[in-house]
Amino acid sequence: MTNRPSTALLTDHYELTMLQAALHSGAASRQCVFETFARRLPSGRRYGVLAGTGRVLDAIEDFRFGDAELADLSEREVVDATTLDFLADYRFEGNVWGYAEGETYFPYSPVLVVESDFAHGVILETIILSILNHDTAVASAASRMTGAAGARPVIEMGSRRTHDGAAVSAARAAYIAGFASSSNLEAGRRHGVPTGGTAAHAFTLLHESEREAFRAQVASLGTDTTLLVDTYDVGEGVNTAIEVAGAGLGGVRLDSGDLVVQASEVREQLDSLGAAGTKIVVTSDLDEYAIAALAAAPVDTYGVGTRVVTGSGHPTASMVYKLVAREDDDGEMIGVAKQSQDKISVGGRKYALRRRNELGVVEAEVLGIGEQPVNDGDDRDLLVPLVTAGEVIGREHCTLAAARARHEASMAELPRSAHQLSEGQPAVETVFLTETP
Amino acid sequence: MTNRPSTALLTDHYELTMLQAALHSGAASRQCVFETFARRLPSGRRYGVLAGTGRVLDAIEDFRFGDAELADLSEREVVDATTLDFLADYRFEGNVWGYAEGETYFPYSPVLVVESDFAHGVILETIILSILNHDTAVASAASRMTGAAGARPVIEMGSRRTHDGAAVSAARAAYIAGFASSSNLEAGRRHGVPTGGTAAHAFTLLHESEREAFRAQVASLGTDTTLLVDTYDVGEGVNTAIEVAGAGLGGVRLDSGDLVVQASEVREQLDSLGAAGTKIVVTSDLDEYAIAALAAAPVDTYGVGTRVVTGSGHPTASMVYKLVAREDDDGEMIGVAKQSQDKISVGGRKYALRRRNELGVVEAEVLGIGEQPVNDGDDRDLLVPLVTAGEVIGREHCTLAAARARHEASMAELPRSAHQLSEGQPAVETVFLTETP
Known part of the structure; x- marks a missing residue:
């Protein structure tokens, strides 16, 4: 336990009622893989910058249903007694993999992958998306601003134009994407962002x-x-x-x-x-x-101010958290996806690699389904372990300093087109590897 | 003291350094009037809906510098020892007036007025604006949605598309503007918003x-x-x-x-x-x-989801917190305003009245400078007392039920043009009364 407040109720009502129904049917214990990704970048953007992963690790640790939370759920009759008992003991026991915080990403990049049974993974959906959608939207806008500013420092001063709590996270995200400092005092205290x-x-x-x-x-x-x-x-x-x-x-x-x-x-x-x-x-x-x-x-x-904390026209990163694989009746893992005419949904656990040429310039975002794409030596594997069997082990990939360094290094290897402010296609293409028959 | 966490560091660095300089010069003790208003509505909107006032009252009560906050400011050398001593004893001792929460507003409507000395008023700027800018942006978008939906219920389900803390406030703001319920469990617990x-x-x-x-x-x-x-x-x-x-x-x-x-x-x-x-x-x-x-x-x-929590294209309400009057060397209150070519800045304390015709339909937002406009019996005075000599006395104007009822009543008296979704001018004109010579 930490001294931070519980994050358990920062959750959509239906996550808990789905849990109740799955506990009832027995499907709750099926092993699952949930992936967080964005189907597209904000219109015309060349790349996105992942931020919030460090906050997600805290939120998973703090996802505990204490007496106050349980009493509220009971009183408002959100879920039944069996589900309340499950929640009282809830500790995330699965694994989490993800891109290092500060990393650039592209459409379908699996920026956070959760492996656990359905019960333990499904109820993390809302808090994971809230954090990543907000912080990533700010970092992605901030990165374009620091890119445009070149060597000149940029100060984040948008606290007054966004929610009081969001302001603290926005300051952190902007700093990761290269801002020099923030006006927000709580970001200084809580996250170590320089203030001025x-x-x-x-x-x-x-x-x-x-x-x-x-x-x-x-x-x-x-x-x-x-x-x-x-x-x-x-x-x-x-x-x-x-x-x-x-x-x-x-x-x-x-x-x-x-x-x-x-x-x-x-x-x-x-x-x-x-x-x-x-x-x-x-x-x-x-x-x-x-x-x-x-x-x-x-x-x-x-x-x-305003434009960075509101994502410069794109205040949310459109990330989704999807069930992509689950155990079947025989205990085998199978890929699953919703049928859709207008959206690509690819079932199966993804593995990600950034393909680079011999000069170190990125050529593609390569996603392997069910297996890691082959790294030819110039490439970079993107998924790092963040949580193993419920224990947070990947903080080194999410410190403010590490994330800021990752952003800088990741930007340096993108092709030049990434730095264009004009509207266009993503700077590198996302390629799905599928097994040949 | 409440059990809620301190809000004191949800503040811009420069508020405290300005305080330090004003304590040093002696100007900190000058009586001041600070007004919160928006110079314009979001482009093409016909009206705005004020939300967040209840959260502002909580934030003012919780604006206390405890040991942790003071230690951080001292360690990071944000302000000097004299200023730290002042902050250690800080309690807001002034008066606050404002529009009732849920009320509609127009350009220059003085939705929150703070009367205090400079020191006690200036450092509330950031937290007041963060809350009102966010909550008002959401409520203003939500109101257009419930208007378009007519008698059909609308459910707020955008938590995953906005910051984890902002999601709770967004659910509250949307409910004030007529949404039937929210998916956000914490909004249910903390604010009593129905969830589903x-x-x-x-x-x-x-x-x-x-x-x-x-x-x-x-x-x-x-x-x-x-x-x-x-x-x-x-x-x-x-x-x-x-x-x-x-x-x-x-x-x-x-x-x-x-x-x-x-x-x-x-x-x-x-x-x-x-x-x-x-x-x-x-x-x-x-x-x-x-x-x-x-x-x-x-x-x-x-x-x-997304569109209500991000203000339907306008994620912030552009509210500002301006010093409009202060004590001069002789102890007299004088109006002050920045010189500007592109913005109207009107010095002096504003009083607000909604002018209605004999049928009860709103005709104008009337702002008196330094005095209350005359209510001819059909009109409605807009400013209600919220804090008197540091004590919160206006909670009745900011409960969830009162704010929701106020929104409904306020909408019912606006002219029909307010309900048009197409882009246009504000549905009623803002009129400044100036003394005739």
Whole structure:
């Protein structure tokens, strides 16, 4: 047990009623394989970035039905007494494999694979999808932004534009995808994300004049601080900022207006005032496209809010959690899939390999059904063990540092087309290997 | 103190550094008014629905810096010792006014007004905005969906497509806006939202045949259950469902295909099998437009996932928290606003009234600056007291039942244009009253 709250009720009602029916029929004990994957990337995107795996491991450990949870389910008559007894003893006892956190992914990449009996695996569906769909949506958008920013740091500051709990996870996901820091203090405490910030217009408006506000900020926070210069007139604001803080001022922030023009003007002004080292931070409704448009402007740091925490138009990653194989009456594992006219559903346990050419550039996402594709030496096997017989063993693949490094390494080996912001096909093709007869 | 966890670190870094600077300059003790409002509705929307106010009241009560929070801020050197001392004793001591939860709103409606000194008010910005921006985005989308569904119930089932914590709040917000129930168990426990569910394809695939799966579900959950009939062939699925459960089967669910055509075919089939009372539940990627398109189809219940929890294209409500008035050096309150070319910023404390004609139909959102607009008897004053001198007194305006009733009553008095799904202007105009000289 951990000190964290139970995650058991962060679950859809039907997971527990299906469990009840399966306990009743006896099918609950059948061995199963559940796979988490996205049938497609968000429209026009070239790749996705997996995030949330570390949170999933915590959530599986914390998936315990304590007295409070059981009392609620009993009182509201969600499930019967037999099912409550099962839940009281519930501990996940199966295996989990997955892509390392921070890894890029493509359509049908089996980013998380759960092996267990039906009862133990089915009720994890909702919490696994909630975490991976959210965190992956944010990381995937964030990765495009850090790609567009190149060497310039990007700060996540979208907490106010997303759910209070989601904000903490969004900060973590953005950091994995290369953001330099976040404004969210709880992300600092809980996940170790570096935090920072500047000042708001309210701070300037609180004082009798901009000069008084700047004096107060510099006196308390030092000259290395960043002053917000666009409350009244930017040109005057910059002059006042340097008068108050001196040419050693850390930075100025622009939060409105035509940033391309304004950044150049402010850079010239700062240079003419001898403040060549004072940085320019821009923060006005930026996304990957706005960042790219500022590539030639003398901007030092980007602050991104709404667009990163809402996935830049794609707030969820469309991941699903599907039963792909199960034990039959004879104890043999068989592949299963829903019949569908409009969606590809491929039964059977998948194994994944990233095919790379001799230069290390990715050529395909190769999925073997029921067996591991052959690695010719240049390739990379993608599934790592995360949980074995109920015990979390894969934390090393999900630390903040490891996930951030994995994202960077994974991006470096993708073909150049992955870095295009324009709409297009996934940068590499997903290939299913099927046995030849 | 409550048993809920502290909300104090769900806050942007710069709120605390601004506090530090203002404590240093002495401006921290100036009386201030902060207003929460949206400058615009999401593009083309006719109205918004405020949600989250009840959660804001909890968050203000829980905004306490305990040992763990203070130790973290100290260790990471976020603020200085003076500021830590202030935070250790922090209790919000000001007043909060706001629209009742569930109320409709329009551009510039002052949905939450905080009166306190700068120090006590500024650091609530992030948590207030996180809650209101998320919950309001969901409620605003949900309201359009329940409007399109008319008398037919709509079920929220989007937990897996949004952050695990956001899912609970989304269920609450959707219920306020008229949804009948949610799949989210924690929303049932924490907020009292009714929960329910059907079954997934995995349950059918687990069994040797659809018939075996249906038998298991009916045996355990009774004939009043809803069977998912589209795993293989819908026509066969419906036949099997009625054979297994009898003509008293509660419902069948369709989760794919052309629902308009399929609902009619299934209705005919059910009727021909004597199952006239068996309901049809549809659930495939629905939003308000898809619901409207099914108005003439024989559908009984809609299940909505992704699109409601992500705000149907608008996952955040664009609310801001602005300093609009503060004490000056002489102790007088003065209006303040940032200078801006592209945004209207109106200084001064706002008072709000919904102007209604003699038939009770809303004609305008009237905002008085510094004074309450005159209510001619048909009108409705919008701001209710929520917190007085730090004590929460307005819970009656934020219970789930009250908010749901408020939403319904507020919708009933809007002009008909509010109910149009097509893009357009806000259904009523926002009018600022300014003193004539």
